[in-house]
Amino acid sequence: MSRLAAALGALALLAGSFITYLNAEVLDPDRAGARAADAIVADAGLRAAIAAKIAAAVPDLPVIGGLEAGAVETALANRATADAFGDAVAVTVEDLTAPDRPDPLELNLAQVATEAVSGVSSTPLDLITDQIDSLQIDLSEINWMLNLLDLAGELEPLGVPLIAAGALLLLAALLLARRFADGLFAVGLAVGFAACLGIAALLAGRILLGAAFDDQVTREAVEQTWDALGGALLTYSIIAAGAGFAVALGALLAGRSRPADPPPGRRTSPHAATLRPRRRPDPPPPPPPRPDPGPLPPDRDFGRRRYH
Numbered sequence: 001m002s003r004l005a006a007a008l009g010a011l012a013l014l015a016g017s018f019i020t021y022l023n024a025e026v027l028d029p030d031r032a033g034a035r036a037a038d039a040i041v042a043d044a045g046l047r048a049a050i051a052a053k054i055a056a057a058v059p060d061l062p063v064i065g066g067l068e069a070g071a072v073e074t075a076l077a078n079r080a081t082a083d084a085f086g087d088a089v090a091v092t093v094e095d096l097t098a099p100d101r102p103d104p105l106e107l108n109l110a111q112v113a114t115e116a117v118s119g120v121s122s123t124p125l126d127l128i129t130d131q132i133d134s135l136q137i138d139l140s141e142i143n144w145m146l147n148l149l150d151l152a153g154e155l156e157p158l159g160v161p162l163i164a165a166g167a168l169l170l171l172a173a174l175l176l177a178r179r180f181a182d183g184l185f186a187v188g189l190a191v192g193f194a195a196c197l198g199i200a201a202l203l204a205g206r207i208l209l210g211a212a213f214d215d216q217v218t219r220e221a222v223e224q225t226w227d228a229l230g231g232a233l234l235t236y237s238i239i240a241a242g243a244g245f246a247v248a249l250g251a252l253l254a255g256r257s258r259p260a261d262p263p264p265g266r267r268t269s270p271h272a273a274t275l276r277p278r279r280r281p282d283p284p285p286p287p288p289p290r291p292d293p294g295p296l297p298p299d300r301d302f303g304r305r306r307y308h
Contacts (some may be wrong), residue, residue: 002176006186009169010194012243016162018198019235023153023159026229027097029090037086039228040076047076049224050085052217054113057135072116081115088112089225092139096146097153104140107225137222141212145205181255185248192244198237202230 025031028062040046051073075081093106113135170187175184209226213219 001083002173002178002183003186005169005176005189006173006183006190007194009166010190011166011188012162012169013166013191014194014198016159016164016166017236019152019155020159020163021236022149022230023156023234027093027149027153027245029094029097032229033086033090034084034091036089036225036228037082042083042084042227043224044073046224046228047073049220050109050112051076051216053109053137053221054116055057055133056217057113074114075116078115081112083104084115085109088231096149101144101146101150107137107148107222108138109135109137131165137218139222142209142222145209170255179255181251184251185255188244188246188251190244192193194243195241195244199234199241202237204232281302 025035040050049287051070054072076085082228088108088111095102160164170202173190175182177186195287206223206226210219210223222242
């Protein structure tokens with residue numbers, strides 16, 4: 001029962017954590033936009049992916065020194081351009097969570113490209129806008145992922161209760177175990193394996209996400225944008241897996257260092273492992289044989305004569 005409670009508790013904790021994180025950090029338009037804006041300023045990989053997409057969309061635009069991904073990447077680090085990218089992500093998330101989700105759902109980078117290219121181009125802004133107004137990423141190829149995110153949004157009321165139920169089940173696993181070390185081992189192992197299940201799901205989802213786009217530039221832009229929004233969930237899962245297995249290993253070592261439980265009905269001292277067994281004393285030697293008194297003297301032989 002202890003192991004079953006630990007397994008169910010770990011799975012409930014995993015599901016509740018995923019639902020809560022996705023609703024708080026990915027499916028909330030304001031939070032998602034803010035995270036995306038901060039990420040494109042701090043993450044060079046995200047800037048490089050978005051810059052390559054913009055440079056590929058406007059290859060013939062006259063700019064100072066030629067339009068290169070490096071120049072656009074530098075412009076993307078500006079706060080105004082980063083905020084434009086955050087707004088584009090926020091609008092996409094808002095469309096995703098809307099009751100009447102547009103089909104196809106698109107990530108529109110037109111305003112981002114306008115802000116980025118205007119910083120490195122000598123062309124009038126209206127000409128730039130006309131040339132890159134159609135810069136959009138069609139997300140219809142990942143409808144399966146969008147549907148899963150939409151399902152997570154519908155399950156938002158269950159997030160916190162699942163976390164609470166998982167914590168109670170893990171506590172029950174500790175109480176139902178024969179020894180505290182055994183319960184701690186079951187809890188740590190269950191949490192570690194549940195976190196590994198979450199890691200595998202996230203990695204498989206990212207692989208399928210990239211495989212949905214044939215164009216390498218678009219694929220990298222979508223993957224890097226997803227990492228900016230949901231990458232922390234993978235980090236938390238890795239930390240949880242490491243912590244769970246560490247607890248399980250510590251409990252296993254602690255359990256092996258203790259003496260085995262005595263058979264039922266046999267009482268032993270709590271310090272029996274540190275006491276030496278008593279040695280039964282040797283029996284005392286037998287007494288020496290009494291010497292033979294020999295024949296009695298004549299004056300004491302009256303008892304024998306009486307019977308002759």
